[in-house]
Amino acid sequence: MHELSMADAIVKTILDIAEKNDAEEIIEVTIELGKLTLLNPEQLKFMLEVISEDTLLDGAEFKMEIIPVEIECGSCNYTGSIDSDELDHFTPILSCPQCGERDLKVISGRECNIKQIKIEKRE
Numbered sequence: 001m002h003e004l005s006m007a008d009a010i011v012k013t014i015l016d017i018a019e020k021n022d023a024e025e026i027i028e029v030t031i032e033l034g035k036l037t038l039l040n041p042e043q044l045k046f047m048l049e050v051i052s053e054d055t056l057l058d059g060a061e062f063k064m065e066i067i068p069v070e071i072e073c074g075s076c077n078y079t080g081s082i083d084s085d086e087l088d089h090f091t092p093i094l095s096c097p098q099c100g101e102r103d104l105k106v107i108s109g110r111e112c113n114i115k116q117i118k119i120e121k122r123e
């Protein structure tokens, strides 16, 4: 359960930030999710909602921003996105769309970040 452990870590981080900011309520959380994490956004969102129950996060809205995969090819100098719908969801092997090279530098697509948290502060 990849999503569960990730959701658990995300909730802990958000609650920690909220506490440090004297949050009374958390309204909305935006999460950046790279395609290469192979996390299912719907499943992750569901897990987040379950774990959030009875915490400050209860009732907060989770927004997922999917980050596409971008690579840099050392072989033909192609830089850009890869159609990640073609990725095998269990063992992703990336290859350059231009020359087929597999030794690529991944620029984006691996992130799982908390981008933004909207809170209601205590007076």
Ligand SMILES: [Zn+2]
Pocket: 073, 074, 075, 076, 077, 078, 096, 097, 098, 099, 100, 101
């Ligand atoms: Zn290439």
